[in-house]
Amino acid sequence: MKLYADSASVAAVVPLLHDGLVRGVTTNPSILARDGLGAADLPRLYDEFSAAGADEIFLQATGDSRAALFDDASRIAGFGHRVVVKVPATPDGFRVAHDLMAHDVRVLLTAVYSLAQATFAASLGVDYIAPYFGRLVDSGEDGLSKVSNMTTVLASTRTRVLVASVRSPNAAATLALNGVSHITADVPVLLAMMVDPVTEQSALEFERVAAGG
Numbered sequence: 001m002k003l004y005a006d007s008a009s010v011a012a013v014v015p016l017l018h019d020g021l022v023r024g025v026t027t028n029p030s031i032l033a034r035d036g037l038g039a040a041d042l043p044r045l046y047d048e049f050s051a052a053g054a055d056e057i058f059l060q061a062t063g064d065s066r067a068a069l070f071d072d073a074s075r076i077a078g079f080g081h082r083v084v085v086k087v088p089a090t091p092d093g094f095r096v097a098h099d100l101m102a103h104d105v106r107v108l109l110t111a112v113y114s115l116a117q118a119t120f121a122a123s124l125g126v127d128y129i130a131p132y133f134g135r136l137v138d139s140g141e142d143g144l145s146k147v148s149n150m151t152t153v154l155a156s157t158r159t160r161v162l163v164a165s166v167r168s169p170n171a172a173a174t175l176a177l178n179g180v181s182h183i184t185a186d187v188p189v190l191l192a193m194m195v196d197p198v199t200e201q202s203a204l205e206f207e208r209v210a211a212g213g
């Protein structure tokens with residue numbers, strides 16, 4: 001099991017990395033915008049997350065054509081060896097993913113919504129796909145079966161399913177129960193995953209007893 005922070009907030013993510021609680025960080029243009037950041041901030045974010053101990057830093061390329069997307073992805077790949085470049089799973093994105101892999105760049109195809117896209121991504125041999133669990137459910141799909149089917153189909157391939165848009169501890173646990181081994185979630189969700197009221201109560205009792213109370 002590997003957990004990642006889906007956030008561009010240095011203040012929120014760096015403490016988790018320092019404490020060794022997550023393996024890395026995932027971002028996209030919407031996540032950057034949420035923190036008032038943009039593409040120009042990516043080199044600094046890479047350096048900060050890298051220095052804090054991230055194994056993998058997922059940064060998304062943008063571009064309104066195949067050439068522009070490839071150029072931006074190549075720029076991002078140049079930040080350092082911890083980068084995994086995210087590319088949207090569009091027809092151009094699949095082509096760019098192939099071209100990047102030919103240059104030994106690690107690639108995640110993002111916003112994967114169908115099993116057909118997942119199958120195609122695995123045929124290319126990309127490192128990761130990212131289905132958006134919460135958004136699948138929002139659109140009326142059975143998100144759990146869909147993600148679970150992707151996990152089954154890709155199990156014998158090198159492509160891993162890193163599920164995003166995971167909005168609660170329960171969603172993360174349910175995904176894990178259904179075979180998902182890579183999850184990215186916003187920091188409040190990750191922090192909430194460590195907490196259970198019964199555990200808190202038990203911990204308080206241990207302290208009281210240990211103190212002779």
Ligand code: G3P
Pocket residue numbers: 006028030031132134135164165166167
């Ligand atoms: O990384 C996926 C994330 O940006 C989408 O999450 O909760 O807005 O669907 P959400």
